[in-house]
Amino acid sequence: MRVLFLVGREIQYARNQVLLDAMRHFAHVDVVARDSRPASLLANSAAIAARGASMLARRRYDLVFVGFYGHLIVRTLAPMIRSPLLFDAFLSTYDTLCFDRQLYAPDSRMGRMAFQLDRSTGARADHVLLDTRRHVEYFVDTFGLPPAKFSVIPVGCSDAIYTPQPYVPASSGPLRVLSYSSYLPLHGIDTILRTAAALRARDDVPDLRFRLIGDGALLPAMRALAAELALDNVEFL
Template sequence: MKILYVAGREESYSRTRIVIRALEMRGHEVVKCLPPDKSFKHYPGLVLSALLKAPSCDVVLTGFYGQLLTPVIRLLTWKPIVFDMYITTYDTMVFDREKARPGSLKAKIYALSDWLSYKAANVSILDSNHVIAHFGEYARSSTSKLRRLFLAVDNTVIYPRERQQKHDGFLVHFHGEYIPFHGVKHIFQAAKLLENENVTFQIIGRGLTFEQDMALLKELNVQNVKILDPVPYAGLATHMAEADVCLGIFGDNMRAELVLTNKVNEAIGMAKPLITRRNAPVQELLQHKESVYLVDAASPRAIADAILELQRDEGLRQKIAENGHWRFLEHGTIQKLGEGLEAILYEVVSKKA
């Protein structure tokens, strides 16, 4: 199949890169319409390039930020379109960046952008059935043209490996942005509770709440947390390999109710026992104390208790790590992403024919 892939993010962007690789591994020809960077100024050129390239292709696949690209491309071609929605505008702007209140005019405009792109595409993709149902509610729309495809990560980088460095004690790893739904402040508070339990935390990242969270760390006078700068993806895997346990997200806002996140996939891809907050998307993929350890949102005590239980129970650690990795192999690799994308693309092409 010859696939026109149009996205507003450059080829080095993680989602763009693995989508292309997943399709090429399945033997498809991917014709790329991609910008050099994420600036919106490139969008007119992307649309023009898509107009010229679409006639020779079997199907169009739109990526981030398709809420702008997909409706315009629909006006220019009758080729079938699959929209890899991945992240909705409404959830990003209302619940993540908090640029509008639910029910406000701005929130309705954000919902409208998601709905228009959904209507323009033959099929759109989201990463959980929970988010698909949520889309139907806020967009007041049918969800018949939505398909679930779990997140995937680059398993040529993310895979189980031996520790490169030995360490004393029990090492707990977190990486990601300092943003509300990640709940880094709850990790710091949990660390304080475990200061005398031979537990060390390594936290990699920066972000919106970094200064606020650092102030909390100083106020609590936490002594068992190492703060590290962001690292390249390959270096991230090396840090994860050193850990006994990896952490997911712990925030209590609406955004945290709706996400699976790459860090969940990365932990199980590395065959590390994962602790993360309980939400519906995670529970579509993983099961408590079988392939993940789930805790209540925004609860430092629950995080601390989970770490202590896994520290003391090597058998449970190993079971969660092994079962989580099997779920990753079933759903989270580039190969599985390619299979899922291929099935959806063939679905729309066959219907169009």
């Protein structure tokens, strides 16, 4: 089996790398992707789509896979793809821009374009992957796409880096909770901080220490919230 694997973000992006590793277990995979994060998703998607079109013209593939961020690639390449097209949408552009990050109003020009991008790419792909069952429900309800078109593959991690280990309770000291993120609204760091504040005041829970690793747009606001809540059980790294 031969697969053409195209992604708009860098191939090392965890979602892309995990799915690529999985496909290499059962297929020969030709990869079209960058090694580093692109400065412009629009320009990079156009470049990836052009390279993909060239490869499709030269060789027949049993499957074309478009991974994250692939909406613009699907929009460009779908008319010339004759093989089954599997699209890892992963998230909704419309929801991300209009509701999560609130960059555009839903009824603005950009909001309407994002809506059409999600709906059209979902319709053009033969099958679509998302990360949660709730996300599938959102695509079905919002964009009018059939439930049978979707499958759920949860967010994973590379087993070359992380391997399951047996849980060994600490003999003493606090229970440590680790979270890492890029401080986007959907990562819910504010919920973690408010939970830390609520649990701190309870006598029926163990001593908890929260360690938050990462950087991003909401980090200053989350530091301010932690100070407002007077959290001495939270550490930012």
